Amino acid sequence: MAKIPNASVALVVGVTGMAGLSLAEALKKPTALGGPWKVYGTARRSKPSWFPSSIVDHFISFDATNLDDTIKNLFPISNEVTHVFWVAIQVRENEEANILINSTMLKNVVDVLKSGTSSPLCHVTLQTGTKHYIGPVFDPSLANQLVAHEPPFHEDMPRLPYPNFYYTQEDVLASYAPSISYSVHRPSIIIGASSRSVYNTLLCLAVYANICKHQGLPFRYPGNGYTWEHFNEASDARVLAEQQIWAAISEKFKNQAFNCTNGDVFTWKSFWKELCKVFNVEFVPFDEKEKFDVVEMMKDNASAWDKIVEEHGLLKTKMQDMIAAFAAIKAVLNLEFQLVSNMTKSRDFGFFGYADTLRSIEMWVRRLQDMNIVP
Structure with missing residues (x-):
């Protein structure tokens, strides 16, 4: 050329x-x-x-x-x-x-x-x-x-x-x-929106929310009390x-x-409330006594995600390809300092x-839906 x-x-x-x-x-x-x-x-x-x-x-x-x-x-x-x-x-x-x-x-x-x-x-x-x-x-x-x-x-x-x-x-x-x-x-x-990123927080949280809806489980925050209440950014x-x-x-x-x-900051509490609105799930306040391992939970619910993908005719994504991203979420949401x-x-x-972080969540979720990656 x-x-x-x-x-x-x-x-x-x-x-x-x-x-x-x-x-x-x-x-x-x-x-x-x-x-x-x-x-x-x-x-x-x-x-x-x-x-x-x-x-x-x-x-x-x-x-x-x-x-x-x-x-x-x-x-x-x-x-x-x-x-x-x-x-x-x-x-x-x-x-x-x-x-x-x-x-x-x-x-x-x-x-x-x-x-x-x-x-x-x-x-x-x-x-x-x-x-x-x-x-x-x-x-x-x-x-x-x-x-x-x-x-x-x-x-x-x-x-x-x-x-x-x-x-x-x-x-x-x-x-x-x-x-x-x-x-x-x-x-x-x-x-952002993709099915191919190694670390895609929003996609993982969308998958987690849809599994909770599908299984009738509460959409609980998988981090600690510190990140729930303190500032982070995206x-x-x-x-x-x-x-x-x-x-x-x-x-x-x-x-x-x-x-x-x-250029703005948020608490994960406020981020979680916005996710609940977008995915139409009940907001559950953080409770230290209800802490759980989101990575293990997702591994246990891999078949549930397969069913959701099939029922909605979604792009065929596999839970095993998202485990690294869930592990990253687990690490970040359990930090003991503000990620700013x-x-x-x-x-x-x-x-x-x-960008307004909280306002952008719905736009990016709708983009994932338009791409047929999440329901």
């Missing part, structure tokens, strides 16, 4: 996840900064039925952990791609394994795109998260010994003394300087996409890290995107 002079050509790696879907949609808007964009979207698996083909110019399925497969699929476009938007993630049994696989994927993709003699690649946008500030909370061998930074989290806090694949990915990108610039985006709990996938594009197109933001949250990031740096640099 011939190189298009002065064109903005994006490669969205992980386009079928929550962030990837919103990013591709944002890039293809006529008003997108730096546009008009040509968009290549990639994923490990084939395009799901709910994915709107109009938001990418080309969809590519390949395995970024395999260098030969990466060369086969990406070298032909290496003379086109100007910007990589990295929203991909693979999760393994511990953080050391996460470091190996996620850094390998990132390096394979950038190396192949840079290998062409006329490569126009100039910027990589890397999505990480607040695990940067709290450590690998999902690694069972480390979770009980972590000491997090004191919130609110801000971008110049030093790295924690624990293995973290986010740190390694940042180091990988820094190694390409000065030929490639990068920006790092650290969202909190991402709220990152709407649309705000995240807006920030990533904003940072990708200006020299001013070269090699900078930015927190990305909605400082957004001052973004404001200082000129980014003012925001």
Whole structure:
């Protein structure tokens, strides 16, 4: 393919996840900064039925952990791609394994795109998260010994003394300087729509609510009293996409890290009340004596979800594919500190995107329903 002079050509790696879907949609808007964009979207698996083909110019399925497969699929476009938007993630049994696989994927993709003699690649946008500030909370061998930074989290806090694949990915990108610039985006709990994201809090809570309705069970909060009453925050996938594009197109933001949250805070009590309204289930106040393990509960109700999927003719999702996300929910909802990031740096640099977290819940649930992922 011939190189298009002065064109903005994006490669969205992980386009079928929550962030990837919103990013591709944002890039293809006529008003997108730096546009008009040509968009290549990639994923490990084939395009799901709910994915709107109009938001990418080309969809590519390949395995970024395999260098030969990466060369086969990406070298032909290496003379086109100007910007990589990295929203991909693979999760393994511990953080050391996460470091190996996620850094390998990132390096394979950038190396192949840079290998062409006329490569126009100039910027990589890397999505990480607040695990940067709290450590690998999902690694069972480390979770009980972590000491997090004191919130609110801000971008110049030093790295924690624990293995973290986010740190390694940042180091990988820094190694390409000065030929490639990068920006790092650290969202909190991402709220969006997809059946493919490893950690999809809203999808899991929708599945949990529907199982409770189906089984005649109370929709109880699966966390602790601290998170029920104290402040948390979230990152709407649309705000995240807006920030990533904003940072990708200006020299001013070269090699900078930015927190990305909605700009408001909520308690999980208020979040739970909103979920109850959206799913039409009774609100049950938190009771410490009624604590339970949501991961084990979901494993026990896998067959109930299968019945719901069949009865409503939904996209065939399996509970076993959501257990990692439920385990993440269990960890986050049982924290003993407020999960809150400082957004001052973004404001200082000129980014003012925001979303009303509680008001966005219903919109994203309806989107999941329109995609035929939940009833």
